[in-house]
Amino acid sequence: MKKTFGVFVFIMILFLGCKQQSKKEKSQISINKKPNIIFLFSDDQTFKAVHALGNKEIITPTMDKLVAEGTTFTHAYNMGGWNGAICVASRAMIISGRSIWRAQQISGNYSKNEDLDKTWPRLMEVQGYETYMTGKWHVNAKADSIFNHVGHVLRGMPFDTPEGYNRPKSKNDTLWKPWKKEFGGYWKGGKHWSELVKDDAVSFINDASKKENPFFMYIAFNAPHDPRQSPKKYVDMYSLKDISIPESFMPEYPYAESMGAGKNLRDEKLAPFPRTEYSVKVNRQEYYAITTHLDDQIKDILNILEEKGLKENTYIFFTADHGLAIGEHGLIGKQNMYDHSMRVPLMVVGPNIPKGKKIDEDIYLQDVMATALEIAGIAKPKYIEFNSFLDLAKTAHSAKKYDAIYGTYEKASQRMIRKDGFKLILYPKSKTILLYDLENDPNELNNLSGDKKYQNxxxxxxxxLIQMQKNMGDPLDLKEAFSI
Known part of the structure; x- marks a missing residue:
């Protein structure tokens, strides 16, 4: 009996030892292989829509956790757009690595294999990455032509209905409710689109955890883009009386028509004209609610990553394609050059990335692509115009990435340059000049262009700005419109 028991104990020790060794070997393989890269992309999310970045009204514990666990770039910008769908230009830039006007040229040629081979996922694939995409696409190429694996490919925006526009006109205007599934939108198909994308991502991570190849995930949510719909419990988190009116609120923006963001622009039709404090509060309430719902979906993605033991060897990027006004400067949409519509949250978490660090240097959100390539060990091709910020994220001392930030909307509607704490905005059609001192006027309320002290x-x-136009292939001749 003693002999039998001794043999049993010996076998168990041998088994546990082998199991422990197997775990160590698996862990070592995980550490030695190329890091996984996850790109989390929201839509219409302004920098101001994250609690940890200064907005104490919004509830975003998961995004706050990314801020705490990684490095945040507090001044990340999108260049703008060549039409009202700003997301199209933003996504064309991030997939191709080109600045806006060259990205526009490339976006019509993705039927050519050589152009497909130059896209972000194809470059990752060459380095041995399993590439995956789910969610909003809005790029002029088939997702399955450049990604190995594809989940749901969602349209540019959820199907909306007339009831979602020009509202609310008053406190009696109660037809629309964000949780009413009969209005379609995010509810079309039965499951909220943010949950659909989350489920896709969780499923892929679960499968990827059983494989040795590193993976690159492009997870693009439609939220918090309108129609701003979410389950009732999320809307109930926000009382209208607790939602503040932005300091830049005004009933109407005086240059809206000449800048190409007038009453006929789809985004601007969401709320009544002139803007009222009540309609802005309701729009912001629904915007906050769908953002908190999105935050919960991201939490589930991060949880499965940790549960499968993948987090320690994974870089996570979170940003948005552009911001949104939602009542600032009398505007509702994003077709403008103000920070609320061009500036986005941008966080990176991963191996050797400092925790809780904030960097104020101006960058472009599309720099995420070049940064991911560096992490993957890919030499940046010459055609990629954006820069990796990996060195900036990891160290306190790094070369400045950009001398100035450039902004544009449509071929001739708006131009912008942001440099040395000042921003110059031009509306060529009305010959309007706006100058803001961003250090002393961060909400961009006081136009200094008419002050003699600021003419130089x-x-x-x-x-x-003229020189930046030349460098970027901008077709507009500003000197023809302005005699400055």
Missing amino acids: KVKQLFNE
Whole structure:
């Protein structure tokens, strides 16, 4: 009996030892292989829509966790768009690595294999990455032509209905409710689209955890883009009386028509004209609610990553394709050059990335692509115009990435340059010039362009903007519209 028991104990020790060794070997393989990369992309999310980044009204514990666990770039920008769908230009830039006007040229040629081979996922695939995409696409190429694996490919925006526009006109205007599934939108198909994308991502991570190849995931949510729909419990988290009116609120923006963001622009039709404090509060309430619902979906993705033991060897990027006004400057949409519509949250979490660090340097959100390539060990091709910020994220001292930030909307509607704490905005059609001192006026309320003290600043920024136009292949001749 003693002999039998001794043999049993010996076998168990041998078994546990082998199991422990197997775990160590598996862990070592995980550490030695190329890191996984997850790109989380929201839609219409302004920098101001994250609790940890200064908005104490919004509830975003998962995004706050990304801020705490990684490095945040507090001044990340989108260049703008060539039409009202700003997301199209933003996504074309991030997939191709080109600046806006060259990205527009490329976006019509993705039927050519050589152009497909130059896209972000194809470059990752060459380095041995399993590539995956789910969610909003809105790129002029088939997702399954450049990704190994594809979940749901969702349209540019959820199907909306007339009831979602020009509302609310008053407190009696109660037909629309964000949780009413009969209005379609995010509810079309039965499951909220944010949950659909989350489920896709969780499923892929679960499968990927059983494989040795590193993976690159492009997870693109439609939220918090309108129609701003979410389950009732999320809307109930926000009382209208607790939602503040933005400091830049105004009933109507005086240059809306000349800048190409007038009453006929789809985004601007969401709320009544002139804007009322009540309609802005309701729009912001629903915007906050769908953002919190999105935050919960991201939480589930991060949880499965940790549960499967993949987090320690994974870089996570979170950003949005552009921001949104939702009542600032009398505007509802994103077709403008103000920070609320161009500036986005951008966080990176991963191996050797400092925790809780914030970097104020101006960058473009599309720099995520170049950063991911560096992480994957891919030499940046010459055609990629954006820059990796990996060195900036990891160290306190790094070369400045950009001398200035460029912004544009449509071929001739708006141009912008942001440099040295100032922003110059031009509306060529009405010959309007706006100059803001961003250090002393972060909400961009006080136009200094008519002040004699700032005429040299206007000229300096104008001339530098002309040079940036040349560098980027911008077709607009600003000198024809302005005699500065």
